[in-house]
Amino acid sequence: MNVNSKVRVFESARTGAVARETIGPDGTVRRSNETRRRTGAIARGLTSVGGVEVQIVPTHRPYDVQLLEGIHDPDYIAFLMSRSETLKVGEVVYEHEFIAREVQPDTPIVQGVFSSALAAAQCAAFASRVAVQSESATYALCRPPGHHAGYRFMGGYCYLNNAAVAAKTMRDYGISKVAVLDIDFHFGNGTLDIIKRQKDMMFGSIHCSTKKAFPSLGYEASAQAPHILCGFESEPSESEYLATIDEILSCFMKNGSEGLVVSTGYDIVKDDPHGGWTIQPEFFKLIAERLPQNGPVCLVQEGGYALESLAECSRNLILGLTRSETAVSE
Numbered sequence: 001m002n003v004n005s006k007v008r009v010f011e012s013a014r015t016g017a018v019a020r021e022t023i024g025p026d027g028t029v030r031r032s033n034e035t036r037r038r039t040g041a042i043a044r045g046l047t048s049v050g051g052v053e054v055q056i057v058p059t060h061r062p063y064d065v066q067l068l069e070g071i072h073d074p075d076y077i078a079f080l081m082s083r084s085e086t087l088k089v090g091e092v093v094y095e096h097e098f099i100a101r102e103v104q105p106d107t108p109i110v111q112g113v114f115s116s117a118l119a120a121a122q123c124a125a126f127a128s129r130v131a132v133q134s135e136s137a138t139y140a141l142c143r144p145p146g147h148h149a150g151y152r153f154m155g156g157y158c159y160l161n162n163a164a165v166a167a168k169t170m171r172d173y174g175i176s177k178v179a180v181l182d183i184d185f186h187f188g189n190g191t192l193d194i195i196k197r198q199k200d201m202m203f204g205s206i207h208c209s210t211k212k213a214f215p216s217l218g219y220e221a222s223a224q225a226p227h228i229l230c231g232f233e234s235e236p237s238e239s240e241y242l243a244t245i246d247e248i249l250s251c252f253m254k255n256g257s258e259g260l261v262v263s264t265g266y267d268i269v270k271d272d273p274h275g276g277w278t279i280q281p282e283f284f285k286l287i288a289e290r291l292p293q294n295g296p297v298c299l300v301q302e303g304g305y306a307l308e309s310l311a312e313c314s315r316n317l318i319l320g321l322t323r324s325e326t327a328v329s330e
């Protein structure tokens with residue numbers, strides 16, 4: 001990616017419904033923070049940089065679930081699809097067999113949610129393919145997010161793992177070794193669960209330790225080399241954070257990684273309702289400046305719920321990605 005090059009941004013088609021409620025840590029039902037307003041704010045920030053436009057990725061029926069092969073258990077896909085199709089409007093299902101261990105069932109299945117989740121996965125696949133073909137960076141503004149969805153489990157607003165789909169797509173299009181870097185505040189338990197089953201894929205994560213935050217104690221212990229999990233029990237300084245990114249990217253390089261997927265969460269930022277750190281939106285410029293300039297690089301949307309800050313976060317991220325001091329012109 002050259003200086004001042006544009007980053008192509010793709011957004012998932014809004015083909016289905018999403019859950020409007022969730023269950024909080026105290027066990028009570030509450031309004032979901034995973035709203036249309038948040039992706040709208042992120043899109044606003046991305047397009048505030050000159051020349052960046054958002055392209056909606058079309059989806060279609062019958063469902064093309066081929067892109068999920070090897071990523072999710074066929075039984076899980078069949079279950080999610082059939083429950084999502086047969087529920088009535090307003091019905092919610094929390095309890096079923098496809099919940100991650102040690103995680104409470106917090107994410108309901110509602111009518112049409114499979115269609116939404118599949119559209120997000122298709123967006124990730126599309127953006128990833130463009131990144132490979134153009135050897136550049138692309139951004140998949142996926143909704144719902146995906147990194148808490150594992151091989152046969154869902155949770156944390158996630159149903160299908162968009163980042164894993166993006167990684168698989170890179171491999172399908174000729175990139176032999178692919179790495180996934182996860183910078184969401186929360187540990188991507190689903191992504192690790194899927195990536196560790198794949199050959200020639202690596203996972204690296206910087207997150208709040210699961211001793212302190214969702215998805216709970218125990219998951220990090222299941223990672224082995226080449227995967228690298230950096231869970232901070234207290235908020236890292238900016239220099240600690242950036243040094244950790246450098247360390248992970250350096251490990252990816254040493255392992256021969258040729259393509260990079262970045263699970264991009266903005267919930268490390270100050271005042272995020274699901275976060276707890278005090279990082280400023282401008283920090284995303286510094287984070288993005290660490291990412292490789294030569295593609296393929298595919299950023300995939302994960303969390304980020306501080307509505308007032310999201311546009312600044314995404315704007316700074318694009319500025320860093322394009323190594324820009326100011327807005328990039330056409």
Ligand SMILES: [Zn+2]
Binds near residue numbers: 184186265274302
């Ligand atoms: Zn998160």
